[in-house]
Amino acid sequence: MNGKKILFVSSELVPYLPENPVSLMSYEAPRMVNSSGGQIRIFMPRYGNINERRHQLHEVIRLSGMNLVINDMDMPLIIKVASIPKERIQVYFIDNEEYFKRKGTFTDKEGNLFPDNDERAIFFAKGVVETVKKLNWTPDIIHVQGWMASLLPLYLREYYADEPIFADSKIVTSVYDQGFEGALNADMGKKIAFDGIDESKIAPLSTPDYNNLLKVAVDYSDAIILASEGVSEDLQQYIESLQKPVLPYVSVQESEEAYSNFYKTEVLK
Numbered sequence: 230m231n232g233k234k235i236l237f238v239s240s241e242l243v244p245y246l247p248e249n250p251v252s253l254m255s256y257e258a259p260r261m262v263n264s265s266g267g268q269i270r271i272f273m274p275r276y277g278n279i280n281e282r283r284h285q286l287h288e289v290i291r292l293s294g295m296n297l298v299i300n301d302m303d304m305p306l307i308i309k310v311a312s313i314p315k316e317r318i319q320v321y322f323i324d325n326e327e328y329f330k331r332k333g334t335f336t337d338k339e340g341n342l343f344p345d346n347d348e349r350a351i352f353f354a355k356g357v358v359e360t361v362k363k364l365n366w367t368p369d370i371i372h373v374q375g376w377m378a379s380l381l382p383l384y385l386r387e388y389y390a391d392e393p394i395f396a397d398s399k400i401v402t403s404v405y406d407q408g409f410e411g412a413l414n415a416d417m418g419k420k421i422a423f424d425g426i427d428e429s430k431i432a433p434l435s436t437p438d439y440n441n442l443l444k445v446a447v448d449y450s451d452a453i454i455l456a457s458e459g460v461s462e463d464l465q466q467y468i469e470s471l472q473k474p475v476l477p478y479v480s481v482q483e484s485e486e487a488y489s490n491f492y493k494t495e496v497l498k
Contacts (some may be wrong), residue, residue, distance in 0.1 A: 231266035232304045233497070235259070235369035236398075238357050240375025242320065244313065245279045246293070246334065251375045251405055251444045253481065255455055258372060260316055262492075263487045270366060272357045274377060275309055275322035277332045286311045291361050296353045299348050299419060300420040304328070306356050323356035335377070335409060342409060346377070347417035347437065351424075354380040358389050367394050370496055374403045374456070379442050380421070382449035385416045398498045402450040404464060406457035408439030439463050447471060454488070479480060 239255035246252050259269045275286070292308040309325040323329075328349045336342055343349070358381075362369070373381050382400045389395060414420075417437040420465035422428045433441035444467050447453050452474040455465070460478075468475060479487040 230262050230492060232268070233262075233370065234270075234366065234368045235370045235372060235492075236270050236272070236357075236361065236366075237260050237372050237374070238378045239383050240273065242271065242273045243285055243365075244263045245273070245311075246276070248470035250407055250457060254403065254484070255374045256313075256337075257481055257484060258488060259318060259387075260481060261488060263318055264317065264487065270361070270364070270368070270437070271318065271320045272360070273320065273322060274320065274353050275307075275329050276326035276334050278320075278328045278334060281309075284311045289321075289469040292360055297352055299352050299355075299358065300423055304352055306352075306359065308356075310362055322361070323353050323359060325352060325356075325425075327385060328352055339435065342411060343391070344411065344414060346494045347414040350377050350413075351384075351420060353377060354384040355388075357381060358392070358395075361411075362392065362394060365394070368398050370399050370401060372401045373450070374445065375405070375440060376408055376442055376479045379446040379468070382446050383421075383426065383431065385404060386449045387430060388424050394474060399451040401452045401454060401492075402443075402498055403454040403456040404443055404447065404460055404468065406459040406461065413442070414474065427456070440467075447473070452476070452491070454491070 230410035236260045242255045243252045259271050263269050289308045289310055295306050296303040297306050304325050309322040310320050370390055378382045418431055418434040433444045440463055453468055453479045454476045458478050476491040
């Protein structure tokens with residue numbers, strides 16, 4: 230991966246959130262690329278349960294300050310950064326007081342999904358793209374992990390279709406069995422349509438549950454990684470029907486060689 234630029238966009242990442250399959254591979258994949266000479270950028274949301282003092286997050290004034298329009302509302306975008314010391318990896322955090330200050334990741338204390346998770350996902354997708362544009366950094370590969378990041382492929386290919394910085398970027402989406410119960414806000418499709426994206430392109434989101442969110446993500450991806458052994462049969466069959474390059478599940482121990490070969494031979498071919 231020497232010299233290749235890979236943008237990692239993740240819902241969760243260790244050491245900032247507890248370890249689970251998504252947060253662990255969201256750390257391991259960039260670490261592998263970084264150690265093999267690739268250039269990386271990592272983005273994640275700045276959830277309110279991330280300890281800013283312990284992890285030494287600080288705002289990047291030159292990148293912050295713009296407003297993103299979400300469902301006809303102006304929402305300020307704040308960018309923070311921190312470093313993973315032992316790996317010398319910098320992480321960019323997408324922040325907004327309204328969406329990310331609360332002390333929870335996806336659910337409240339009772340385990341109920343936040344009712345605005347759909348808007349948080351839209352904000353995150355737009356925030357990542359606008360920040361990368363400001364950085365003027367052209368990724369060869371954009372690797373998406375976790376459902377909060379799953380609208381990024383759609384927005385890149387539709388809303389930002391004319392952005393030259395991403396014209397040659399390849400999108401990879403990792404699909405996990407770790408999702409959420411129930412569905413997001415029933416008006417999610419309408420909020421995305423507000424951005425000029427035809428509702429026919431997001432038909433699965435008439436029921437915005439986990440599987441349908443991932444179906445939209447893989448629709449707009451160039452390649453797919455099965456990052457769990459237990460991906461639902463419904464999702465697996467849908468992915469097979471797309472006839473796109475797919476990396477079958479491999480363990481964390483096997484992932485370095487497998488991911489590197491997949492990037493080189495299937496994604497960048």
